[in-house]
Amino acid sequence: MNFEEVKADENEYLMHTYGRFNAALVRGKGAKAVDVNGKEYIDFTSGIGVNSLGFCDDGWVKAVTEQAETIQHMSNLYYSPVQIKAAKKLCQLSGTDKALFCNSGAEANECAIKLARKYSFDKYGKGRNKIITLINSFHGRTVTTLSATGQEVFHNYFFPFDEGFEYAEANNIDDVKAHVSDEICGIFIELIQGEGGVMPLKPEFVKEICGICAEKDILLMVDEVQTGISRTGSFLCCENYGIKPDIITLAKGLGGGIPIGACLCSEKLSEVFTPGTHGTTFGGNPIACAAAYEVLSRVASEEFLSEVRKKGEYIAEKLSTFPNVREIRNAGMMIGIVTEKDNAKEVAAKCVENGLLILTAKNLLRLLPPLTITYEEIDKGLEILKSVMGE
Numbered sequence: 001m002n003f004e005e006v007k008a009d010e011n012e013y014l015m016h017t018y019g020r021f022n023a024a025l026v027r028g029k030g031a032k033a034v035d036v037n038g039k040e041y042i043d044f045t046s047g048i049g050v051n052s053l054g055f056c057d058d059g060w061v062k063a064v065t066e067q068a069e070t071i072q073h074m075s076n077l078y079y080s081p082v083q084i085k086a087a088k089k090l091c092q093l094s095g096t097d098k099a100l101f102c103n104s105g106a107e108a109n110e111c112a113i114k115l116a117r118k119y120s121f122d123k124y125g126k127g128r129n130k131i132i133t134l135i136n137s138f139h140g141r142t143v144t145t146l147s148a149t150g151q152e153v154f155h156n157y158f159f160p161f162d163e164g165f166e167y168a169e170a171n172n173i174d175d176v177k178a179h180v181s182d183e184i185c186g187i188f189i190e191l192i193q194g195e196g197g198v199m200p201l202k203p204e205f206v207k208e209i210c211g212i213c214a215e216k217d218i219l220l221m222v223d224e225v226q227t228g229i230s231r232t233g234s235f236l237c238c239e240n241y242g243i244k245p246d247i248i249t250l251a252k253g254l255g256g257g258i259p260i261g262a263c264l265c266s267e268k269l270s271e272v273f274t275p276g277t278h279g280t281t282f283g284g285n286p287i288a289c290a291a292a293y294e295v296l297s298r299v300a301s302e303e304f305l306s307e308v309r310k311k312g313e314y315i316a317e318k319l320s321t322f323p324n325v326r327e328i329r330n331a332g333m334m335i336g337i338v339t340e341k342d343n344a345k346e347v348a349a350k351c352v353e354n355g356l357l358i359l360t361a362k363n364l365l366r367l368l369p370p371l372t373i374t375y376e377e378i379d380k381g382l383e384i385l386k387s388v389m390g391e
Contacts, residue, residue, distance in 0.1 A: 028055030052253035067290035105225030105251035106140025120185035198336025233332030
């Protein structure tokens with residue numbers, strides 16, 4: 001099929017839920033992709049932070065293939081050694097006590113919300129079930145995680161939305177305090193608001209939230225769906241802030257391209273869920289867990305993390321000399337570019353035409369390259385971006 005045939009079939013058979021760029025990808029290796037017409041692209045997106053090891057990494061392919069040839073799925077009514085191995089590795093790397101696997105970031109956040117509410121119900125009874133989230137946050141597209149998302153643009157069409165969320169201004173501790181009451185069981189934050197425009201929280205703001213949570217037995221919940229799995233130069237972004245949340249959620253880069261999410265908790269929450277209180281058919285799927293274990297075995301060493309930081313700094317330094325750049329927001333390989341001309345969407349579309357895959361968030365360009373991208377691939381992609389931004 002050529003591109004026009006692909007586009008025609010997509011228009012006829014798929015719901016129109018995505019604004020797609022004009023590229024139909026069929027294969028890839030590392031940070032390079034190829035479309036149906038044989039055109040090559042440098043990938044600065046990693047599938048929105050998913051392909052942490054790039055396209056079709058040899059070790060990742062081997063792990064997935066071997067597991068697929070052994071057992072591809074089993075019910076969670078039975079013990080799964082590969083699931084347990086992945087959970088052990090994840091808990092050890094994150095410093096948490098227990099893990100629950102699911103299929104996406106939204107599901108991980110749903111799990112976190114249920115976990116927080118049940119903890120509070122078990123300890124305090126009914127009526128202490130509200131969660132504070134931050135304005136400009138994004139936590140998913142299910143009805144509940146849309147409700148948790150602190151952006152009015154998402155609170156439309158799908159009424160009635162779930163109750164139980166209060167929205168406070170990011171980096172405004174007084175506004176957070178104004179929402180704290182005896183009804184609050186958790187404060188749910190992204191340390192860097194990715195979909196909100198790569199907006200980091202200030203360390204002092206996060207520290208004060210930790211103090212409030214400790215004082216009032218409110219659970220500190222951190223959404224690391226986009227920032228986790230070494231994306232910001234530490235295994236978890238929490239490490240950059242020196243904090244130990246009660247609940248952490250992960251997805252995206254965890255499976256390196258296979259759908260998997262995880263909700264992690266501290267010891268005091270380790271016995272909150274009991275059989276029947278939460279679960280999922282596909283959560284902890286053996287293939288997904290084999291993929292996750294391979295990723296976890298690769299991305300958490302200091303050598304690997306140091307390279308992520310160096311590459312992120314290298315990209316940011318190069319970008320600072322580009323035309324049409326007003327501001328750069330970066331942490332490791334999570335980079336936002338505010339353009340002078342406020343034309344991020346036009347730049348992104350033009351980049352695709354010229355062989356570079358790139359993202360946007362709000363009104364800025366967003367880069368989430370594979371963590372394994374080479375400097376040669378970085379330079380080639382930046383050359384395309386510079387040319388486009390100079391037009």
